[in-house]
Amino acid sequence: MLQFEHVSFSYRDAPVLQDVSFFVDAGERVGLIGANGAGKSTLMKTALGLLTCDGTITVDGVVVQPKNLPTVRQALGYVLQDSDNQLFMPTVLEDMIFGPINYGVPRAQAEERADAVLQQLGISHLKHRHNHSLSGGEKRLAAIATILTMEPKAMLMDEPSTALDPKNRRRLIHTLNAMHVTKLIASHDLDLVLETCDRVILLSHGQVVADGKAKEILRDKALLEANDLELPFCLTEPPK
């Protein structure tokens, strides 16, 4: 589904990604973890063709290069860290049908899709709301809805749980677990990764340091701390 082969990227001569290779199969739920500046967002942007890099990235059998971008971007849904940047149309509905219409889906059909997604996420009441009047949690769900309406084959999410309160965070986790698409979730929120992903890729200074089962890596205190991370909250032992 998503394949990185020897991908490297430098920003002003500073290496951000160094020889990154991994493969994500269809239906997999992968967490991308790493400290600030480890290269998580850059990695996602290279997959989307927003940044050009050395090496080869293949999305669903299509190589990421300028002439293939429409196909690649239709296959990959990208949920931005700041929902305000994702929601630029006046209302939630118009935002949701923005993508499908641009990809040639007739309006009526796009609206049907939007209705289905709204129902799936349980936010039908937001349909005609103005984007600027939404709360933080509603914005995040609406942003996810705009991507789901495009029916992507895989979803890339950048810090999906930032600025969410516990209840909204819980709701997000349920939502993520209920979505059956391939997912690549970049996050510092290791508890969220533990609950939503089966597999974890640990990035450090632009390199893949570990790649394996979520439960194993996230329990490995030494490995996490060596890469400027900490054990997920739920796995730390209560102080004696």
Next chain:
Amino acid sequence: MNQAERACQELQAMDELAAKSSLIHRIGAGSKLLVTILYIVTVVSFSKYDIFGLFVMVLYPVIGYQFALIPVRTCFYKLRVVMPLVCAVGLLNPFFDKQIILTIGGVGVSGGVISMLTLMMKGVFCLMASFLLIATTSIESICAVLRRIHCPKILTSLLLLTFRYVSVLLEEVSVMTQAYHLRAPGQKGIHISAWGSFLGQLLLRSMDRATALYESMELRGFHGEFYYAAGEKGARYSWLYALGWAALFALARLVNLPALLGTLFA
């Protein structure tokens, strides 16, 4: 509360008003826009001494507000912005125009006083009418009307996109202002040493936001065309509404109704 915060709340209040449902809300945006423009043009075209004729025009906003279920007082807060220039110009009229043109109970009223009053009335009336329009009509429907009269797409798209980000940036300015004042008690505004960096920081961040925004559009297949909804269709009585008011405005403008009423009853 700082200015940005207040502006945020004003926007929110407008949103709540526009989300109501009433006879006026259901009228097509085109008819409402037309009526508003006709109203403003009519009001402004009254002679500056025709205070009684002008006074009839108060009925449109008063009736409109009632049917739109909007409390009249909500718009008066907004008067603070336009009225200073209007008042500054108007208040000087009595000094320059001293000819007595009215006598009420033996007291002469000069032309300047009358023209000052009509000027202020015009200011208030026009504002009330614009407020009635925007409190009952969403900006999307107004843009849809603008597109129908061939306003360039780039302008309407820009308007909608800007409107979307106005509230985002207002919130940022509001939070930044609060953060500034928490560390600078007793300062009324931003000190000169921070003039550049305060807005400059936000500007740089906003440039990054614009990039992210464009990326997020591009990722969803954007290639230069916005498909905004055509706006809700107005109720059937929309054009009747426009015609009716247009006729009444014309009547009020051409016939001095209060004088006529007065002669009938006095």
Next chain:
Amino acid sequence: MYGIRIPHKKEGFFMHMADALLAPGVAATMYVVSAAVATVSIVKLRKEEKLQKQPISKRLPVMAVMAALVFAGQMINYTIPGTGSSGHLCGGMMLSALLGPFAGFLSMIVVLAIQCLFFADGGLMALGANIWNMAFYGCFVGYFLIYRPIMHSRLGGTSKGGARVRIIVSSIVGCVLTLQLGAFSVVLETSLSGISDLPFGAFVGLMQPIHLAIGLVEGLITGAVLLFVYEARPELVREANAEKGKYSLKTTVVILAVVAAIIGGGLSLLASGNPDGLEWALFGNEDAGYNANMGLDEENYGKSSGAADAAASIQEKTAFLPDYAFSGDEENPAGTTVSGLVGALMVAVVAGAVCTVGGIYRKKKAK
């Protein structure tokens, strides 16, 4: 000077024309000229689009976010050292320095439209005039006449420090000049509309000095912001690293001098028609027969200037319903007074009744 404290708390207080200050003819004219400039801007942007093979749509997000930034930036109070008051940003110069004059102009239109629709700064009918007064001068005159020539000049030397000097100087000169032009246009439009009895000269004397101070402060703010941006990301400030000597500063100075001479000459001509307009107006204007023409300023003042005469005749032709001197009131004011008062009273009663009934209805509905 008349015992009125001039509130300069909010920049643009005196620049935002209200509907009430404009005659329909003047407002329509301003709409037409502003629309023409907007059309030119769009055409120019399309040309740039073809030249750079970069669709306008790509610039739309930046234009929108910057317009929103200017809008939000106007809500910031900048304390002016040594005074109790504060300055504000208008934005035209800043936008054109960042986006270029054409995109900047379109962004300013949008800012003014949102201000007029949602915040009642200016009015629907006055929007055309406001676009001209604030966006046109700031974006075009400020950019082409001041900003670009200064940025291309060798002012301040060729080092990085020189660029800083050029940014500050062009911001200040640009803002002062464009605000002066804007203020002058406000006076001109109001006077042409026949709204104010204030003689043209006195009005100008009132507006220009206030806006000199406001422009100076705005220039400083704009300069400070641009300087900050230049230090952090020099590529964002247009023409900052431009080739030197492409445009001659001398040309600008000459153009400015000519403009100043024309405006100054025009003003003194107008003023000479009425030496010391203010005092004359305050003490004994009736003797001078000023009131005889019911305050259409340009008729009185125009006698000394052909341009004003022409303007007056244009105004007469363009006025939507041209009957400013309401003859009924003038000839027999007392006759209509009584009936008028009674009628107005009845209208007030009707309005009050509508409000009360509406209020009761709403309360019932709420229950």
